[in-house]
Amino acid sequence: xKKEESISLEPRPQNPIESLIRVERLPHMWCPGCGIGxxxxxxxxxxxxxxxxxxxxxxxxxxxxxxxxxxxLRLDTFHVTHGRAVPFATGLKLGNPKLKVVVYxxxxxxxAIGGNHLIHAARRNVPLTVILINNFNYGMTGGQFGPTTPMxxxxxxxxxxxxxxxxxxxxxxxxCGAAYIARWTVYHVRQLTRSITxxxxxxxxSFIEVITPCPELYxxxxxxxxxxxxxxxxxxxxxxxxxxxxxxxxxxxxRGEIIIGKFVDRERPGYIQSLDGHLxxxxxxxxxxxxFWEK
Amino acid sequence: xxxxxxxxxxKELVHLxxxxxGVLTGVHxxxxxxxxxxxxxxxxxxxxxxxxxxxxTEIVERFASRIPTVGGIFIQMEDEIASSIAIQGAAWAGLxxxxxxxxxxxxxxxxxVGLAAMLETPCVFIDVQRAGxxxxxxxxxxxxxxxxxxWGAHGDYExxxxxxxxxxxxxxxxIQAFNLSEEFRVPxxxxxxxxxxxxxxxxxIPPADKIKIFNRRYTTLPPEExxxxxxxxxxxxxxxxxxTGRRFHITGLTHDERGYPMMNAETQGKLVRxxxxxxxxxxxxxxxxxxxxxEGAEVVVISYGITSRVxxxxxxxxxxxxxxxxxxxxxxxxxxxxxxxxxxxxxVGGFVVAELNYGQISLEVERLVAGKVPEKAIEKxxxxxxxxxxxxxx
Numbered sequence: 001x002k003k004e005e006s007i008s009l010e011p012r013p014q015n016p017i018e019s020l021i022r023v024e025r026l027p028h029m030w031c032p033g034c035g036i037g038x039x040x041x042x043x044x045x046x047x048x049x050x051x052x053x054x055x056x057x058x059x060x061x062x063x064x065x066x067x068x069x070x071x072x073l074r075l076d077t078f079h080v081t082h083g084r085a086v087p088f089a090t091g092l093k094l095g096n097p098k099l100k101v102v103v104y105x106x107x108x109x110x111x112a113i114g115g116n117h118l119i120h121a122a123r124r125n126v127p128l129t130v131i132l133i134n135n136f137n138y139g140m141t142g143g144q145f146g147p148t149t150p151m152x153x154x155x156x157x158x159x160x161x162x163x164x165x166x167x168x169x170x171x172x173x174x175x176c177g178a179a180y181i182a183r184w185t186v187y188h189v190r191q192l193t194r195s196i197t198x199x200x201x202x203x204x205x206s207f208i209e210v211i212t213p214c215p216e217l218y219x220x221x222x223x224x225x226x227x228x229x230x231x232x233x234x235x236x237x238x239x240x241x242x243x244x245x246x247x248x249x250x251x252x253x254x255r256g257e258i259i260i261g262k263f264v265d266r267e268r269p270g271y272i273q274s275l276d277g278h279l280x281x282x283x284x285x286x287x288x289x290x291x292f293w294e295k
Numbered sequence: 296x297x298x299x300x301x302x303x304x305x306k307e308l309v310h311l312x313x314x315x316x317g318v319l320t321g322v323h324x325x326x327x328x329x330x331x332x333x334x335x336x337x338x339x340x341x342x343x344x345x346x347x348x349x350x351x352t353e354i355v356e357r358f359a360s361r362i363p364t365v366g367g368i369f370i371q372m373e374d375e376i377a378s379s380i381a382i383q384g385a386a387w388a389g390l391x392x393x394x395x396x397x398x399x400x401x402x403x404x405x406x407x408v409g410l411a412a413m414l415e416t417p418c419v420f421i422d423v424q425r426a427g428x429x430x431x432x433x434x435x436x437x438x439x440x441x442x443x444x445x446w447g448a449h450g451d452y453e454x455x456x457x458x459x460x461x462x463x464x465x466x467x468x469x470i471q472a473f474n475l476s477e478e479f480r481v482p483x484x485x486x487x488x489x490x491x492x493x494x495x496x497x498x499x500i501p502p503a504d505k506i507k508i509f510n511r512r513y514t515t516l517p518p519e520e521x522x523x524x525x526x527x528x529x530x531x532x533x534x535x536x537x538x539t540g541r542r543f544h545i546t547g548l549t550h551d552e553r554g555y556p557m558m559n560a561e562t563q564g565k566l567v568r569x570x571x572x573x574x575x576x577x578x579x580x581x582x583x584x585x586x587x588x589x590e591g592a593e594v595v596v597i598s599y600g601i602t603s604r605v606x607x608x609x610x611x612x613x614x615x616x617x618x619x620x621x622x623x624x625x626x627x628x629x630x631x632x633x634x635x636x637x638x639x640x641x642x643v644g645g646f647v648v649a650e651l652n653y654g655q656i657s658l659e660v661e662r663l664v665a666g667k668v669p670e671k672a673i674e675k676x677x678x679x680x681x682x683x684x685x686x687x688x689x
Contacts, residue, residue, distance in 0.1 A: 022544070025555060055540040060384075071544055071556060076537040078387065079546035079556075081410050084380045087344075087372060091381035092537060094368050095342060095388025099538050120373040279363045288316070288366035290341065292390065 017044035020054065022074050029068060033227025035186030035212025036066055036133055040073070042189045043104070043131065046196035057100045060089040062114060064140045065214075066106035066133040083114030086121045089128050097127070097272050097293055100200055107134040107148040111167055115147070122176035125204040127270040131196065132169065132207065135214035143217030150254045154221050168250035169209050170263050179204030181246065181264035185211040187234040188260060195262060204270040211238075211251075211258060222254060234258070313337050313470075315503035317365050326495040327465040327487055328353035331421055332361070333498070334469030335393050337506055340419070341367030342392035344381035346374055346400060349433040350489040351423035354395045375400035379407035383416045387545075389511075389536035391473055393419040397489075398427045401440060402447075409448030411482035412570060413547050415524075415532060417511060419472045421485040423492040424600075426651075436489035438600055439652035444484050445629050451567050453574035455581060456484040456629040458599045462496045468626070474509040475581060479573055480531050486628065488651065490601035518542065523554040524566075530573035578630040585624045586635075590642050592621030597636075597660060598649040599625050606649045631659050640667035 021044065030036050047054060054075060061070035063082035070077035076099075080088045085103045093101045103110070110118050110132050121128060137155050138144040145155030145162045148169070152161040170181045180202045184192040192210060199206035211234065213219050215227040224230065233255075241249075242261040249259040269277070279287045317336035325333070332354045335343070343362070345355035359369040368385075372378040375396050382392035396404060401422045411418055422444065426437035444456050455475050457468040469485050476483035514521050514533040523543045526532045535541045548556035549563045574581070589595050594613075598606040603624045613620045621643065625632050645668055648657035 022555075055542070056538050058537045071546060074542050076542060077544045078384075079544070079548065080380065080383075081406055081547055084376065084407070087377035087381045088384040090370070090372075090377075091342065091344065091384025091386075091392070092388050093384070094370065094381075095385040095390045095392075096536075096538055099388070116373050117377050120377070275368075283363055286364050288364055290368060291366050292341065292388075 016048050017041065020044040020047060020074050022072055025072055028072055030065060031216045033215035033230075034065070035135075035210070035227075036069065038186040038189060039131070039133055039192065039210045039212065040069055042193040043069075043102075043196055044073070046193045046200070049193065050197040050200060052100055052200065056098055057102070058089075058092060059102045059104050060085040060092065061103070062105040062109035064106040064109045064138065065135070066104065067109060067140075069104045083109050083112070084117065085109070086114060086117040086128070086130065090121060090124075090126050093126060093128060094272070095292070101128050102200065103128055103130045105130075105132065106139070107132060107136070107169075108138045108146045111169065112147045119172065119176045122173050122178040122205045122207065124271045125177055125179060125268055125274070127203055127205065127272060129196070129199045129202070129206045130208070131210060133210050133212060134169070135212055135218060137214050137218045139214045139217055143214065143221055148251075149218075150256075151252050153218070153254050156217070156221075166250070166252060168247070170207075170249050171246040173207045174246040174264055177205070177268065178207045178264065179266055179268050179270070180206035180262075182207075182262040183209040183211065183249065183260050185234040185238050185258060185260060187231055187238065191240075191260075198262070198265070203273065204268055211260070224254070311507060313503040313506035313508050314339055318503040318506065319500050320502045321500055323498045323500065324495055325462060325498050326353065327459065327462040327492040328423065329357050330462040330465040330498045331395075331459075331469045331485060331487065331492075332357040333500060334466040335419070335473070336361060336365060337466070337500065337503070338391065338470040338473035339508060339510070340391045340393050340473060341365075342382060342385035342390040343369050343394065344372050344378040344385070344392070345369075345395050346372055346378050348375075348397045348400045350425055350492050351395045351397045351400075351421060351487075353492070354421060354423070375403040376406060379404035379420070380410065382418045383407065383411055383414065386416045386418050387537055391417070391419075391477070391511075393421065393473075395421040395423070397423045397425050397433070398437070398440060399430060401443065405443075405447040408454065408482050409450060409452065410547050412448065412452035412454065413450075414545050415480040415570070416482070417476040417480050417534070419469070419476055419483050419485065421469070421487060424486060424488040434489065436491075436601055436651060438486075438488055438602060438650050439655065441486065441628060441650070441652065441655045442658075444486060451571060453571050454482055454484060454629055455479065455574065455627065456486050457583075457626060458486045458628050459491055459626075460600050460603045460624070461491065462494065462498045464626075465491065466498055466500065470506060470508070474507070477509045477511050478531070479577065479581075480534065481574060484629075486600070488600045514541075522552045524550065525552045526569065530569050530576065574630060579634065581627055581630055582632045582635075583626040584632045584635060585622075585626060587622040588619070589621035589623055589639055591619070593619040593644040594647055595621040595623050595639060595643050595645075596647045596649060597623045597625070597656070599628060599656065600651075602649045602651055609649075625656075628656065631656075631663075633663055636660060636663045637667075640664035643668070645669070
């Protein structure tokens with residue numbers, strides 16, 4: 001027998017970001033203490049706060065732990081091949097410039113296998129927002145070292161410690177010409193949220209590096225403590241330096257200071273504006289603006 | 296019993312003739328590469344991403360020059376990997392798109408042939424084949440990518456591949472490739488070769504209203520009812536493009552009808568079975584071939600692309616000597632015209648497969664005629680050396 005429903009059903013208070021999450025796909029697959037979910041929370045709040053049209057917002061991810069972000073967002077989301085989120089996003093954006101296109105992926109995906117695509121998209125100044133989650137290793141495959149792993153840190157494929165120099169990502173993006181460059185840690189969620197809003201409003205290529213060391217593999221293997229201890233570390237050892245010279249912000253040591261902040265915010269015509277303006281100038285009346293851009 | 300479901304009004308969704316803006320109606324003298332570019336424009340292709348490579352680069356050069364006055368985009372990417380996925384981003388924005396390459400670049404694209412098969416992205420690849428492996432002979436023809444196009448990416452999937460043997464066919468079959476790609480939501484390939492790409496002949500481009508076009512079938516279901524990979528009997532899901540409020544997810548992982556990843560053998564079986572069956576079950580509708588005097592022939596010469604032009608002369612010479620020779624040319628090579636080759640096997644004395652490789656399509660023919668034709672009667676040696684396109688007595 002079914003019990004009589006006697007409780008009056010008050011509308012359940014809804015988290016403002018709930019409509020942006022595919023709740024039917026929860027629980028997510030990230031480990032306890034992982035910061036990817038925190039960054040995703042910041043992203044969804046930025047989407048809500050900025051008031052951008054959610055039906056015109058697409059998120060493209062590559063492969064890896066962060067690559068799964070696309071699958072949890074209730075937006076038009078694309079989970080493509082390893083390292084290739086940026087060129088997919090480039091095609092998507094050029095096919096419909098009215099879309100806001102965000103690339104959300106990890107350091108191994110975007111900077112190792114996808115490094116070539118990332119630098120070229122920054123050079124072209126394609127209007128994309130790239131959120132790069134830097135966890136200092138390859139998480140999904142088991143903690144191998146990567147192009148962002150600090151010197152001497154251990155990884156599954158660096159059993160005696162890493163002896164390769166890591167990339168200084170903000171500096172790299174700076175010299176490639178990105179219009180907007182920032183770095184935050186997952187401790188700095190408010191700043192990160194504001195930064196994502198700013199980045200999405202740019203007409204050119206915007207890049208945000210989010211520092212969130214992998215708790216299960218990187219922190220554990222390097223005996224750096226658990227996720228809570230890491231949060232305290234990020235709080236105490238990050239220094240906000242907006243407008244810092246990007247060449248000075250490298251993260252090369254396991255336990256060094258982390259410079260964070262908005263490093264670059266400049267006006268430079270985006271790819272679509274350049275293409276349109278140049279062809280209009282050169283071809284005049286013969287130029288036919290792509291009709292699918294107008295819709 | 297026949298079940299009758301209300302049929303969607305395809306005519307309302309699918310324009311049946313070409314957009315005149317892309318059609319260069321008239322009689323031209325142009326090479327195969329240029330004709331393929333005109334075919335793409337006529338088919339409604341408005342996005343090409345490419346990377347320079349000989350001998351296919353004339354296609355993108357022409358597209359780069361033509362497209363700003365037609366209304367579309369050419370972007371030169373950083374490599375062929377990027378090109379082959381940028382076109383898929385554009386496809387999911389709602390465009391017909393294409394990339395173009397030759398052997399070494401085509402090898403790099405295999406990753407995204409698999410992705411296009413998995414996401415069911417309609418898009419066209421042109422491979423102007425040169426002799427390989429590796430850098431090989433950049434300026435001389437080959438036909439040795441015929442199995443690569445069939446099997447190049449990992450996993451099980453099906454594709455469609457067409458092989459033109461003249462500049463006119465480069466135009467016609469590129470349009471056909473777009474139509475098939477849209478109809479079946481499958482990556483479709485135009486497998487040219489350097490000779491066909493670089494030879495110039497008369498190319499007739501008809502008026503736009505005489506060019507049949509199959510446009511993409513977009514879902515008309517409201518967001519709450521639409522599932523990106525739900526299909527009807529034809530096994531082809533209807534498309535959705537980004538920015539229409541459907542809030543869909545697509546992934547290269549094994550996925551269910553919702554497009555959500557699902558890591559189990561059952562979903563894998565259901566999905567990949569459909570990806571394969573949507574082509575295999577429709578193979579008879581897709582295959583296209585030309586044949587001449589095959590039934591009752593002492594020998595049938597099977598050839599495609601430039602080799603079919605060369606073989607014609609050999610066939611004429613043999614006929615002058617009184618040998619009954621038939622000619623067979625697959626125009627669509629994948630799916631292969633299996634049914635017809637099996638039929639012919641019982642009616643002819645033997646087969647000669649002429650191709651610019653060391654045996655690729657000949658393997659397919661051997662497989663189909665095994666037991667019906669004495670083994671000795673299948674000529675499987677190469678007829679021409681890859682890199683050369685002149686008839687040899689061999």
